[in-house]
Amino acid sequence: MSLDFFESASFGAALSLLSDGEFHSGEELGERLNMSRAAVWKILKKFKQLGIDIVSVKGKGYRIKGGLDLLDESQIQAKHKAALTIKVLTQLDSTNSYLLRLEHPEKQVCLAESQTAGRGRRGRTWVSPFAQNIYASIGWGFEGGIAALEGLSLAIGVAVLRCLHRAGVSDLSLKWPNDILYKNKKLGGILIEMSGDPSGYCLSVVGVGINVSMGHCYSESIGQPWVALNDIFIEQAIPVIGRNELVSSLLGELRLVLSTYQQEGFSAYRCEWMKFASYLNEVVDIYIGNNIQTGIFRGVDSSGALLLDIDGDERIFHGGEVSLRGVYAS
Numbered sequence: 125m126s127l128d129f130f131e132s133a134s135f136g137a138a139l140s141l142l143s144d145g146e147f148h149s150g151e152e153l154g155e156r157l158n159m160s161r162a163a164v165w166k167i168l169k170k171f172k173q174l175g176i177d178i179v180s181v182k183g184k185g186y187r188i189k190g191g192l193d194l195l196d197e198s199q200i201q202a203k204h205k206a207a208l209t210i211k212v213l214t215q216l217d218s219t220n221s222y223l224l225r226l227e228h229p230e231k232q233v234c235l236a237e238s239q240t241a242g243r244g245r246r247g248r249t250w251v252s253p254f255a256q257n258i259y260a261s262i263g264w265g266f267e268g269g270i271a272a273l274e275g276l277s278l279a280i281g282v283a284v285l286r287c288l289h290r291a292g293v294s295d296l297s298l299k300w301p302n303d304i305l306y307k308n309k310k311l312g313g314i315l316i317e318m319s320g321d322p323s324g325y326c327l328s329v330v331g332v333g334i335n336v337s338m339g340h341c342y343s344e345s346i347g348q349p350w351v352a353l354n355d356i357f358i359e360q361a362i363p364v365i366g367r368n369e370l371v372s373s374l375l376g377e378l379r380l381v382l383s384t385y386q387q388e389g390f391s392a393y394r395c396e397w398m399k400f401a402s403y404l405n406e407v408v409d410i411y412i413g414n415n416i417q418t419g420i421f422r423g424v425d426s427s428g429a430l431l432l433d434i435d436g437d438e439r440i441f442h443g444g445e446v447s448l449r450g451v452y453a454s
């Protein structure tokens with residue numbers, strides 16, 4: 125089965141019809157989708173490949189238990205008019221890879237309902253089940269070389285936090301360089317990939333993943349404490365916002381940072397980043413390959429580099445393979 129089948133108009137129409145969570149008879153589906161019962165049956169069988177559970181009850185028809193909160197390309201596009209071009213796909217390898225394959229990914233956005241090869245930082249896999257989370261990538265061009273983009277990934281973390289705060293969520297923090305945490309559990313992550321001239325025009329593809337309603341059956345594959353936004357909405361008793369509203373707001377915040385970063389640089393975001401920094405002034409381990417450095421985390425400098433106090437000496441760590449773990453964190 126080619127992935128293109130999932131992008132076909134008939135598959136999309138069947139998905140959106142059944143996304144309401146109500147029963148639809150085979151006859152009704154055939155009529156509304158303008159296809160034979162056999163063709164409907166074939167499509168329903170394909171739902172399983174996306175991990176969608178179809179309930180079938182004799183005399184009632186088919187339903188998706190709980191329904192689906194599907195992304196709506198035209199609704200998201202309408203919020204961003206000519207500023208961005210939005211593409212929503214049912215399934216693809218990775219939204220970052222999709223944009224990196226385009227000849228001109230600037231101001232292009234790729235959103236996916238699921239990723240078969242979602243990528244995290246440091247070669248990790250990003251678990252990407254269907255219609256449960258946000259998988260978003262945006263392409264942006266910059267002049268002035270890669271050095272001018274130091275700290276961009278931290279500023280993107282600030283943009284994601286602004287979007288989540290706007291949704292009413294509190295108790296969020298940023299773990300250097302850009303993990304989005306809620307009470308020390310991972311809520312989202314950022315993967316920025318860059319190409320171009322080290323001293324001239326550079327292209328960045330900014331990928332953001334946010335867990336929204338992912339089920340706990342994925343915990344084993346994730347292998348670290350994590351949380352989904354809908355659980356936070358319940359815990360904090362705030363109104364749930366749908367993925368379309370969330371992603372539209374996220375793109376607005378990303379656009380704002382990306383369109384001003386070249387002029388402003390990281391110094392414009394440092395205070396806000398520090399305000400939400402995890403482990404600030406706590407003892408942490410920094411991993412650099414097989415080497416571990418222990419010290420007190422003092423936050424970041426005006427370029428976004430990590431500051432570590434080792435026995436009174438301030439050491440500076442830039443990006444790459446450095447990762448940070450609170451020594452006294454649970």
Ligand code: BTN
Nearest residue numbers: 218242243244245313314331333
């Ligand atoms: C991390 O390891 O914390 C970064 C995770 C980044 C995941 C997002 S999901 C959208 C985009 N596409 C990918 O393949 N990865 C990023």
